[in-house]
Amino acid sequence: MQFHPKSCHNEREVESKLIVQYLLPKLGYSPENWYQEVIYQNIRLDFLTVASKKIKNLSSCVVIEAKHPQENLDHHVRRLGHYLMKTKSFYGVLTNGKEFRIYQREKDKLKFIFYCQGENIANNIDKINSLIGKESLSQKFSTSPSLSVPKVCQPSIKEFKKLPMKVIAIYHHKGGVGKTTVATNLAAAFSNQGKRVLLIDIDAQANTTFATGLIKFQFDDDDDLKDKNVFHLLESKHTQIPDIVRKSEGFNQKEIDVIPSHITLISKRPKLEASLPSRSLLVKQLKVVENQYDFVIIDTPPSLDLYAQAALTAANYLMVPSDLKPFSNQGLTSVKNFVTEEINEYRESLSLSKLKIIGVLPSKISTHHQYLKHTFPRQREVISEGYGFPIMDNMISERTALSHCINQTIQVGELEIPAPKSIFHYADSVSSANTSAAEFESLAIEVLEKIGD
Template identity: 55%
Template structure:
């Protein structure tokens, strides 16, 4: 029976929010019949209260072509909605849904995911205001209102489906680019959507960001992988490059699953092979997709412990310093952002990323050794900028020092942390980023996860975002929010 009104006082628990508000009142008022909404749906590792489809699908299937139109989450009237909005945001991103509705009967909030992947609050009202504002809600979430959007998506899907297939490994033509006297043959063999995008965009907006500090243990890898994950979830096409022989980023993105040397599937194709020649081994040849790390997965150029053995060979070839820069130009119309995790050193493998990058982020725990190392970083950047000038490249832009692995102890944050921050600007004359990456247990746990396959335990690292989907707690949510804030700051600074 369809209710013509709604009284939030009738909702005493989550079950009654579902039955009396959502099922009996809201869904019928928005024009959804029982065949167009689904209750208690499990999609991968997500369990949803409700989702709706403008066009019913039989059998029920969710994919990129047929995402849900609305994800609905009901909560107990005694729970604050602010505790759950982050999880709803993740659901929208993971399911490619446009709208999310969150309610406890006392309040109702609608979130919208835009074309750039940003999720923002679209509408909010008190439970007692729902009947009076049902037309406003219907204008956003009503079945009729969303039909036009569905038709637009279907038309675009048909256009993409009719595009000719491409073969990533099929090389047809080549062009020559000269950097510092070296002719680099650039292959036009690109992924299918890369080729399509190249023809549609006249000017590249790809930005390259190096994550560097010459001191180890300041969180470079944690920042690199989770910043890449956050940007990817915002709809950006991200390439993550591991330039450190420790291969921590390669491990963190799920690419090292083997337990024995004979099963090593990285050694024949990793970042060294990208640097060894200008005539072969281009990015499409080396790139891999992360494995079980993030939703969506990201593209990774892996590293290997053997990288260190090849440094002398590359040092003898002057143009090896600019090969990454040249090969990134090949994919400049495909990727939006490239993030490079660097080694804690001042050698060739640290120099190459700083030559290729547009921007630099310096993670630092702001402790004495890390702060003292900032002078070394400044001098190293100065040397790199001299080389950049010699190849007609603008100086590296310092985005700022990023406070990383910062204690959450209240007394530390009140007394010590402000003094540590002041040292960055007062003594070292460096900008400090607004974002702060706090040291919390989930940030280490998410990258050290394992799982059993038969009798063997294998690594199963996750981004902090996918970790939250598996094990949601306040600390993990806060860490994910740290990286969402960082991603937003980065996007703002590179625009």
């Protein structure tokens, strides 16, 4: 049987026609030597080959990731590297049918060792076999002591060691830099990786509440959020997170827990400001559920008010989305002053460690080639050299898919009801959203690497 790239029109066909029907048999892997959709340490692998039925670990296995034919494979290299580091496998394959790549893990780095066009896989099958074929890997790892590997690879008891809950605030004084987009889709990315996620909206605009599908009512009488939202957590210790938390609705394939916000936060702020404990009450509220979540993400207001103070006091980490434009950059100075002169001093009075800054995340970045080639690198340098902030490796591009996914609707009778989706859920049906989904997937991996999860 030959493989023809033009026969693949989606990711499933790349998996079935290239990998299952052609590649694996050509490399000597019988059905009992490969597994599909393997779960390992809360990550999902498209394919995992096993050179020998009895091996010491996964080092001789090959991780194979299949993508849609229209996907840019460059956007998925970091994730493949993350998978190889997690599994300790030495070889990984990345393909969309049109391109075929093999990578090798060398300690904590990823080395690109083979490439060919999909139409040339047959002509290069001997070379591919010498790198990742069953017989080749069996010989390379023949000295490894044996250990059975089940279809769903179970981590050891040591690997199940509980890690402390991590709280990340998404904050900037400048509005319109993509805080809500980052908060909601980063939460979705973590959830897709098997993490237990709580998303808190503490901005009176309630954009995160809307984006997660919790504002579907059309009339005031149907408002089911006004009596149970984040204000009530800050008002009284007797109201706790389990009393307020809601499950997102239609937002993601794996829905997430959400603490909603409400427009009344504006009018109720003076009441909270008159109560000193309000600034620190969220810290205590999160303490109660620290064993229920791996990550808490807080979408904050672009302000210096009590709501921003409460969020940054409760967080362990800070991420600052920015479009890198002059006004956004100038706002970084006040962000730094706010954190160092007010937030960290208050945290110290509560015996909390200083807020750790993950970095400035380039957000809503133009995809124009000349901009990315000439202007963007200079803007990145300004952040670290001019403002003293670390800048993150990843960026979130400005793409129509990110606005379209939040503006989805459904028709219910005569009413058009909001039906926003995460970029991942939207990409399930709209292939043009895959690039943005890949950016958030890569961002999630970077965050995990930076905060040591």
